Amino acid sequence: MGPFLTLIAGLIGWIGQSIYRKQLDQSFLTPQRRSILFAVIILGIFCIGWLPASFTVSGKCVLEPREKRFVVAQFDAVLKKVHKLPGTTVTKGELLAEFDERAIELEINSLLAEIQKTRKMQDVHTATGKAALSQMAVLERRGLEEQLQLFRDRLSKLSVESPVDGIVISENMERIEGSPISRGQGLFEIAPLKMMIAEAYIAQEDIGYVQEGADTTITLESFPDKTWQSTVYTIFPRAEPREGKSVFLVESLIENSEKILRPGMGGEFEINVGKKPLAWKLFRKPWIYFQKTFLND
Numbered sequence: 374m375g376p377f378l379t380l381i382a383g384l385i386g387w388i389g390q391s392i393y394r395k396q397l398d399q400s401f402l403t404p405q406r407r408s409i410l411f412a413v414i415i416l417g418i419f420c421i422g423w424l425p426a427s428f429t430v431s432g433k434c435v436l437e438p439r440e441k442r443f444v445v446a447q448f449d450a451v452l453k454k455v456h457k458l459p460g461t462t463v464t465k466g467e468l469l470a471e472f473d474e475r476a477i478e479l480e481i482n483s484l485l486a487e488i489q490k491t492r493k494m495q496d497v498h499t500a501t502g503k504a505a506l507s508q509m510a511v512l513e514r515r516g517l518e519e520q521l522q523l524f525r526d527r528l529s530k531l532s533v534e535s536p537v538d539g540i541v542i543s544e545n546m547e548r549i550e551g552s553p554i555s556r557g558q559g560l561f562e563i564a565p566l567k568m569m570i571a572e573a574y575i576a577q578e579d580i581g582y583v584q585e586g587a588d589t590t591i592t593l594e595s596f597p598d599k600t601w602q603s604t605v606y607t608i609f610p611r612a613e614p615r616e617g618k619s620v621f622l623v624e625s626l627i628e629n630s631e632k633i634l635r636p637g638m639g640g641e642f643e644i645n646v647g648k649k650p651l652a653w654k655l656f657r658k659p660w661i662y663f664q665k666t667f668l669n670d
Contacts, residue, residue: 434573434642438564463535470533484521539565573642574620582646593640
């Protein structure tokens with residue numbers, strides 16, 4: 374089809390230039406020749422419309438971390454000091470926060486006093502021959518010593534450290550400094566930055582053309598002169614409402630080798646889904662709009 378289209382395009386161009394420059398007299402453009410010219414132009418447009426063109430599906434996207442690590446309180450304590458705020462980059466083992474040691478030290482001192490008291494009671498019962506009471510004092514002392522060891526372990530774990538290299542993405546914990554923290558309560562959320570996920574929302578009329586493994590091009594508002602190449606990693610099977618439309622979530626992985634990408638960055642997400650006829654590409658969306666506006670009840 375290539376040489377044929379070239380011939381038609383050349384013929385149309387020559388005729389157009391001739392008419393424009395008035396090199397054709399009126400006798401040349403007879404009704405029959407006008408009909409032929411019109412047919413050639415229509416045929417040329419029809420053939421051009423069947424030319425294959427790259428078809429892409431696009432949508433807005435936002436970056437999210439591929440994985441998240443949660444730091445929780447291992448025991449009840451009072452939050453003394455927060456050292457890292459949201460958006461701060463941290464390394465593995467870096468100090469995030471500290472617990473207050475005073476309440477734990479009070480418990481330790483109280484337990485030491487109780488242990489000393491049970492020792493004296495054990496000695497008294499042993500001296501008076503009260504073996505059963507002496508044994509009860511021994512058991513009570515052992516229970517207190519176990520509690521003492523527990524609080525000493527807590528005293529050695531007052532520092533909260535980052536489990537991985539990444540960025541703090543949790544809310545600001547400074548607002549609750551000095552407040553009691555319960556065991557299992559979330560303190561920090563750390564996102565490793567080595568690999569990011571670009572989450573794109575694709576309209577339901579476009580999702581049928583998207584396949585896993587399709588090439589994607591991502592442009593971020595923070596770096597308008599740069600693009601990232603990737604492939605479709607995941608297509609979520611269920612639509613969700615967003616800005617009054619039904620959309621599907623599509624994900625691609627982006628390697629953050631330069632360590633410049635951050636969660637929450639937005640941009641454009643373009644998926645190359647193959648080739649379609651040029652005319653189909655040009656008139657697909659107007660036809661969809663026409664169907665939704667005039668044909669749907």
